[in-house]
Amino acid sequence: MTSKQPIPSVWTRQNREREQPALSRGQIVAEAVRLLDAEGVEALSMRRLGARLNAGATSLYRHVANRDELIELVVDEVYGEIEVPEAAGGEGWREAVATCAHSVRAMILRHPWTASVLGQVGLSYLGPHVMRLNDRMLALFEAAGFPLAEADQALSSVFAYVIGMGISEAAWLAMVARSGQDEQEWQENLRPTAERAAQPYERLHEQFVSQQAQHPRQARDEKFHYGLERLLDGLSARLARVESAGG
Template identity: 60%
Template sequence: MTPDKQAFPSVWTRPRKERREQPVLSRGQIVKAALELLDAEGLEALSMRKLGARLNAGATSMYSHVANKDELIELVVDEVFGEIEIPGEGESVEWRAAVRRCARSLRAAFLRHPWVASVLGEAGLAYLGPNMMRFSDAMLGVFEDAGFSLEQADQAVTTVGAYTMGVAITEAAWLTTVNRSGQSEQEWMERLLPAAEEAARDAYPRLQRLYAAQRERAAKGGALDDSFDDGLASVLDGLEARLKAGGA
C-alpha cells in the first residue's frame, strides 16, 4: 500500500518497509529518545531535526521508521500507555479494585509525562497502538467480568477514562505552573489558598468555606490524591448502581 492510498495516515496503518540491511537506529531507540526529550523540555522542543541531533543520526535513519512528527507522537503516546498497570489475564480481582488500580496508574503516567495532555487530540490513531489496545482490552474485560455487556463495558471504560484523564490533565497543568514558580507544591498552596479565601470573603461565602477546607487538607498533604480517589469512587458508585439496576 503506497502512502497516497493509505486508508488512514497513521504509523499503525502504514506497512513497515522491508529492509535488506539492519538500520542504524531501531524504532525503540527513536521512541525512547523522543520520550526523554519531551519529559525534559516539553512538546515545543520536539522536532525531527532536534531528535536526530540527540541521536546523532541522519534523517534517513529516522525516516525509515517514522514518516513525520505526527507518527512519532503516536508512537510516544503508546509508549506512555505501556507504563500503565493493568490486571493480568485470569487474575481474580474485585472489579472496583481493578478499575481503581488502573485509573491510578493512568493518572500517575500522565503526571509523569504532563505533555501527553496537550497531544491527545493530535495523536491520530494512537488508540490502534499495541499498548493502548492492551489497556483498553483489559479494561473491557474487567467490566465484562463484573457483569456489564460489551457495549456497556465500553461506556464504562470511556467514563472512567474521561474522569481520570480530565483530572490528570488539570493536575499536570497545575504542577507545570508550580514547577515554573521554583516553589514546592506545598509552598505554592500555602500562598494561593489564603489569597483565594480573601478574594472570596463576604461576596462568595461557599467558596470561602471551600478554600478554607482545602487549605486544611493541603496542610496534611496528599490532598490531590484524596480528591482524585473521592471523585473516582463517585464514578464507580454510579456504574455499580446502574449494573445492579440492570441498566448499565
C-alpha cells in the first residue's frame, strides 16, 4: 500500500533525466509504424505505443490530437515510401507508371495494416506525402500527353486498381500472419474447407483446384501484373485516340 502512493517529499522524488530525448511527433509516428508492422492494427493502442516510447499513454496527446489523427499521420508516413520516377516524355510514361504502381503495391505488402486503415481515413489526400505523390504522377500523365483533367482521372484509376488489389492481398496476408504459418502451408490447410465451400459451383471449384498447383505468391504476382497491364493497355489506346484527335 505504502509503495502505491509516492511519498510527497523532495527526497523521494528521483530527479529522472529523460534518457529518451523527449517526445516528438515524428518519433511517435515512426514508432507507431514499427508497432503496426510488428503486431498489426489491433495492437495499436495509445497505452502500448506510449509504453514503447517510455511514456505514459496520455503524454502522446501533447503531440497528436487523437487516435484518428495519429492514423492519418501514419498513413501519410508510409505513402512517403513510394517512389515515382521523374516524368519523361514519349513512350517512357507507361513503364514509369508501372514502376510506381509496383512501388505502391510493395508498400502495402510491407505494411499490410494499411489495408484495414485506408477505408477509415478520410481526406488522406491532404497529407504532404500524398500530395507530392499525386503531383508527380499527374506530371507523368501530363508529360505522356493526357490533358490535365484526364490525367487526374487516369491517375485515380491506376491508384484505385492498385489499392483494391493491395487490400485484398493484405487481408489475405494478415490472415496468414495470424495463423503463424507459411503462406503455402496455410493455403493447403485451407484447401478442404475452400473446396467444400466451392462445391455447389462447378466453375469456381475447378478454378480453385487448378489454382492449387501454383505457389500462392506467384499467383498473386501474376494476378496483379495482369490487371495492371490491361489497365495500361486501355489508357494507352485512349492516349493514341486523344492525340490523333487533338493534333
